[in-house]
Each structure stands twice: as structure tokens, then as C-alpha cells.
Amino acid sequence: MRLSRLFQPRNPLFWLMIAFNLLSSVLAWVLRTWPLTTAASLVVGLFALANALAGIVLALRLMRMPDGES
Numbered sequence: 001m002r003l004s005r006l007f008q009p010r011n012p013l014f015w016l017m018i019a020f021n022l023l024s025s026v027l028a029w030v031l032r033t034w035p036l037t038t039a040a041s042l043v044v045g046l047f048a049l050a051n052a053l054a055g056i057v058l059a060l061r062l063m064r065m066p067d068g069e070s
Helices: 012-033 038-064
Strands: none
Touching: 012 038
């Protein structure tokens, strides 16, 4: 697996990975800056973790993808 395989701007999975990672960053920022109730913090935290995990799964999939496949 090569890290350079991540940058594939013509592949929709690349943009989905970027979106998941940006969304998890925004959710983590919300957790740190907004005064949320405990239940809201748990929900936002779970969404942030799920988005981060989805981004990692897509990154691994992109790195393992053979050349020429989208």
C-alpha cells in the first residue's frame, strides 16, 4: 500500500473520504466549543467517530485499489 494512492481527484471515493474527514473535524470542533448537554455530546461524538471511521475505511480502500479502477 502506498500513501500516494490516496490522492485520486477523479475518483468519487476520494471526495467522499474528504467529506467524511471534514465532517468529523467539524463535529469535533462543535464538541469542543459549544456547551452541549450530555446526551447531545454523546450523539455528536458518536457521529464524529463514525465519520472518522468511514474516512479511514475509504482511505484504506483507495490505497488498495489497483491502477485504473474507479
